Amino acid sequence: MSDTLYIDRLRKTYGTLRALDDVTFSVAPGEIFGFVGSNGAGKSTTMRIILGVLAADSGQVRLGEKPIDFDRRRRIGYMPEERGLYPKMKVGDQLTYLARLHGMSRADAEASARTWTDRLEVGTRYDDNVADLSLGNQQRVQLAAALVHDPAVLVLDEPFSGLDPVAVDVMSDVLKDKAAQGVPILFSSHQLELVERLCDRVGIISRGAMTALGSVDELRTRDGNVLEVAGPDPSYGWADALPGVLAAEYTPEVTRLRVSPDVDDQAVLTAALAHGPVHRFAAAPPTLTELFRELV
Known part of the structure; x- marks a missing residue:
């Protein structure tokens, strides 16, 4: 069982702009948490602070009762909104490389890369360069990159962007399966009907502040x-x-x-x-x- 992910009173400013203002919420083991807001509301900033890409001015991110350090950060599977894959590298080589960066052996990394490309229905493109894939298939490989090292937490920024309905169903099933295994899942999306269908709880952020937090039924x-x-x-x-x-x-x-x-x-x-x-x-x-x- 994974630990709860805690986001506690995060603040972040850029000059006179307050990007985050006391943002606080948690994601429990096995919970799918939808993080929604307009462009520029603070979703990506929050996620980047969770991953350590950005530093908060104040506040804390914890996994369980301990602040997230380098070792704990390696347990997180992250999918950025902007595709972060190497376009001229083969899909399988890239996923194996990323899994090994998280501490997996070569054999385990290759096996996991095969498993996730097959599960996300891009197994036939295993030996193709990422640049040769459609945008939808690149998105599937991006999710595989977040999953390949068997993370204890998933943080996904717009994972359903640009996907056709079949791919949305495949990704939704993967997230539900990971939640059933006890993994806390935080994802942002502008597809609110999908958030309403998938998520146990939802947080709505506006201008850097949480304006609503609760289950879909509670919010409605x-x-x-x-x-x-x-x-x-x-x-x-x-x-x-x-x-x-x-x-x-x-x-x-x-x-x-x-x-x-x-x-x-x-x-x-x-x-x-x-x-x-x-x-x-x-x-x-x-x-x-x-x-x-x-x-x-």
């Missing part, structure tokens, strides 16, 4: 639950004074109600039926994409 209901009612004439304003209704939005097609967690939904349904037939009555919390637009 953080400002109250949402009920959608199709049927009553919205001109009545029938829900405005109901107990537990925090806000009401009326359109010709549907009434959307933001309600408190303890609202009596049967009382809401009864009030709706008093104004006419109800064709649909359902909970409809915002998607992660809608929430992201509200927060960022």
Whole structure:
């Protein structure tokens, strides 16, 4: 079982620009953590500090209870947003070389390179130069480079960028398998539907500060639950004074109600039926994409 990855009160400034402002979260063993934000929000800076590529002005990154040092950093599998592969080097030679840098024997490194290229469906390109691969296949090899040394932690910056749906499914299965083995996984992505589907918890960062943190369900209901009612004439304003209704939005097609967690939904349904037939009555919390637009 791997240790928990702790990111504790990270701060980083560039002149007058505060890139990170007390960024704090953790990724538990077996957890897939989605790290989302707009371009320039601080995601890559956080990841580079975890890897030691950048130094924080203050704060700490720990693996378990100990700060990450050189030896512990070798246990991390990292996939940068910018492809970091040698374009004129063969796929297999490159993965073997990277695995050996992490302390694997040549035999183990070659076996692992074969395993991961086959698993990520680029095994037929094992003896090709990286530059001769499509961008999608280069992305698969980049993920193989993060996995080839059997890391205890995965930190992946936009791993699904540029992938077709089949490749997305392959990578998703790999991440779920690694999480099932107890590996903490931190990844960033702009594909919020994918984050919503894959992740146990999500952190939203904006202008260097964490603005939301929790499970997808917790985030989607953080400002109250949402009920959608199709049927009553919205001109009545029938829900405005109901107990537990925090806000009401009326359109010709549907009434959307933001309600408190303890609202009596049967009382809401009864009030709706008093104004006419109800064709649909359902909970409809915002998607992660809608929430992201509200927060960022």
